[in-house]
Amino acid sequence: METKSAVASLGALAHEGRLSTFRLLVQAGPQGLAAGEIARRLGVLPNTLSASLNVLSHAGLIEPRRQGRSIIYTARYDAMRELLAFLMEDCCSGSPEICAPLAAIASQACSAEGACA
Amino acid sequence: METKSAVASLGALAHEGRLSTFRLLVQAGPQGLAAGEIARRLGVLPNTLSASLNVLSHAGLIEPRRQGRSIIYTARYDAMRELLAFLMEDCCSGSPEICAPLAAIASQACSAEGACA
DNA sequence: CGCATTGTTCCTGTATTGTCGAAATATGGA
């Protein structure tokens, strides 16, 4: 991942409403959520949410698909993985002993939910 | 980590110059780098860099310490870990099978450098 | 002390972002 693309992703997430939106979609899984449902859950105006969805979408972090009258958004996990990988990239070269605990984070995050074994 | 603090960190990194600065410091390890050295390596004006360092510092991602005439900045790895953990947090609850590969990222990042093994 | 070095703060013009109301588009059903 190039720096510019990372900056775009980070910028998209650097906003309370957008970050909440993205997390909601990550939680929702591949099934996704309709725009209206997101707006309802977050208590935000439809047009404001639409702007947020547009930014996230443009950054490649989420993806829309039409379903009847609704537009369903889903998180793009591969983009998320790329971003995380990018952030970790330089850590090891600097100080492996400090980087090492990062490997544990994912499994910790998983075990916290009791989901990933 | 709360959402607000995450937004602050993400916002601090959502800028080409600041992201490059942070990555440089992550690479540099606990030893850190002097502000002037960073400015030289990135080819950026001292005052501009100072603003960047201020933002990163205020977000808790880096830490300054004085050493003679220079001010040495170091990356705060714990803050970085918190941020990464925050981003992964909701992944598992949504879809463990998609989250699982995240655990491999850290070790991949390590093995790519041949550092952690 | 006088002076060079290292960084930061202040200031200003400019550009970008965020939010909301209002209007527009797309879909599905009576």
Added chain:
DNA sequence: TCCATATTTCGACAATACAGGAACAATGCG
């Protein structure tokens, strides 16, 4: 066709962020 639902687009305004020039601190050395 007519209407309700779901969502986006447009237009405008306030707020914020960014870059760079100039002036200001702090340190160390002669």
